[in-house]
Amino acid sequence: MHLVSILAADADRTSLETSEAPACFHDLNLDQIVAAVTAPFKDYNLAPYFHTPLHDLDAVAYRQEVMRDLEQPAAIGVIRVFSEQMRVMRQKLESTQKSRYNYERARWFLAAAQTYCDAVEHLQRDLTDFAPASRGLRAFAEFLAQYTGSEAYRALAAETRQVALDLAAIRYALILHGNGVTVRNYEGEIDYSVAVEATFEKFRHDGEAKDYRVKFPRTSSLDHVDAQILDRVALLNPQPFAALETFCTAHAVYADPAISRFDREIQFYAAFLSYLEDFRRVGLPLCYPTLSQTSKQLESRGGFDLALAGKLLAEKANVVRNDFFPSGAERVLVV
Numbered sequence: 001m002h003l004v005s006i007l008a009a010d011a012d013r014t015s016l017e018t019s020e021a022p023a024c025f026h027d028l029n030l031d032q033i034v035a036a037v038t039a040p041f042k043d044y045n046l047a048p049y050f051h052t053p054l055h056d057l058d059a060v061a062y063r064q065e066v067m068r069d070l071e072q073p074a075a076i077g078v079i080r081v082f083s084e085q086m087r088v089m090r091q092k093l094e095s096t097q098k099s100r101y102n103y104e105r106a107r108w109f110l111a112a113a114q115t116y117c118d119a120v121e122h123l124q125r126d127l128t129d130f131a132p133a134s135r136g137l138r139a140f141a142e143f144l145a146q147y148t149g150s151e152a153y154r155a156l157a158a159e160t161r162q163v164a165l166d167l168a169a170i171r172y173a174l175i176l177h178g179n180g181v182t183v184r185n186y187e188g189e190i191d192y193s194v195a196v197e198a199t200f201e202k203f204r205h206d207g208e209a210k211d212y213r214v215k216f217p218r219t220s221s222l223d224h225v226d227a228q229i230l231d232r233v234a235l236l237n238p239q240p241f242a243a244l245e246t247f248c249t250a251h252a253v254y255a256d257p258a259i260s261r262f263d264r265e266i267q268f269y270a271a272f273l274s275y276l277e278d279f280r281r282v283g284l285p286l287c288y289p290t291l292s293q294t295s296k297q298l299e300s301r302g303g304f305d306l307a308l309a310g311k312l313l314a315e316k317a318n319v320v321r322n323d324f325f326p327s328g329a330e331r332v333l334v335v
Contacts, residue, residue: 004143004258006136006265007049009062016265017048025051029307036310037275043087044267057291063269064288065134070269075137078126079266085119086263101227103234103241106248107167113247113254114164117157120259124148140262147256156254163247166240172233181225183232278313279306284321299325 007016025031038046054060070076092112099105124144132138147153171186222230234241276286285302302321309319324333 004139004262006066006140006262007063007268008059009135009139016052018051019048021047021051022053029305032307032310033275036307037271040274041267041271044264044271046264046268046271049265049268057293060291062134062136066136067269067273068288069132069134069137070273072130075130075132076270076273078123078130079270081126082119082123083263083267083270085115085122089115089119095221099221101222101230103230103244104222104227106244109248110160110163110167110244113156113160113251116255116259117160120144120153121148121157143258147258153256156251159247159251163240163243166243170233170237170240172236174229181229183229183236185236279309282313282319284309284319296331297325297327 005016021031021034025034034047034050037050038044054063070079089112092108092115095108096105096112099108124141124147127137127141127144132141173184173186173189175182175184279286284304301323303324304319304321312319326333
């Protein structure tokens with residue numbers, strides 16, 4: 001499938017990232033703006049996108065179209081849900097690195113793959129329902145439809161869910177005797193907790209009674225006892241656990257590069273829209289500039305400097321707006 005970028009129509013030939021900021025950024029306080037925009041989105045390393053200038057008007061129009069789409073609450077809501085799911089997926093993958101036990105690592109990996117499939121399928125449905133107008137989001141929606149309909153993805157999603165269902169179906173019993181623990185398959189034993197609660201119900205009084213139960217610290221990781229119990233559950237149920245290990249080997253890299261790329265690139269827009277919320281909240285006007293490669297005419301009505309305005313809003317001071325439109329031989333504006 002064709003490489004799709006939400007930042008450029010010709011992503012195959014366009015450089016989208018520049019590690020170092022241009023020298024003019026400091027002089028124009030653009031470095032302050034980029035720092036403020038990207039600060040809440042540190043995980044995505046967005047600054048290199050902002051450092052890269054666009055020299056083609058159609059490339060600018062391509063991004064403006066995407067931004068107009070995302071200014072609609074339904075669209076940005078779709079992106080935020082997808083981004084959160086992908087963030088959760090990365091957290092689960094991090095848990096695989098932290099675990100000391102094989103089956104625990106494998107289960108976290110499977111959970112990450114489940115989250116990925118859910119995120120991709122929800123995004124595909126939501127983008128279809130939204131029907132974007134921009135070339136960028138339309139192209140990505142078409143890619144998603146092809147990707148989720150591909151044989152490789154359908155196999156991944158089906159195997160992910162089947163392995164998870166088979167593991168969830170396992171039932172086992174623990175027999176505690178002194179310091180020993182015996183693990184065996186569940187054989188329909190009676191749940192005595194219901195009978196115990198019913199017996200002691202008559203001793204319940206109105207009002208809160210003192211709780212004498214010991215509270216153990218909650219953790220998402222297995223301890224050595226949990227791990228040994230899990231090993232024995234696996235011995236009793238070899239097929240589901242063998243399928244889990246096979247899944248982890250076969251799908252060691254399950255995320256499509258285009259999906260991962262979109263997850264990062266779309267934050268370029270989400271970050272800037274988030275940055276503009278403070279300005280919109282106080283009623284400062286915002287617009288899309290009209291650009292030309294042939295005319296040098298410059299006109300701004302009610303303009304203000306973003307970096308300065310950001311500082312003034314933080315200080316609860318007024319932002320003074322200005323009009324300027326040099327014409328003819330006027331090419332310099334002195335403030």
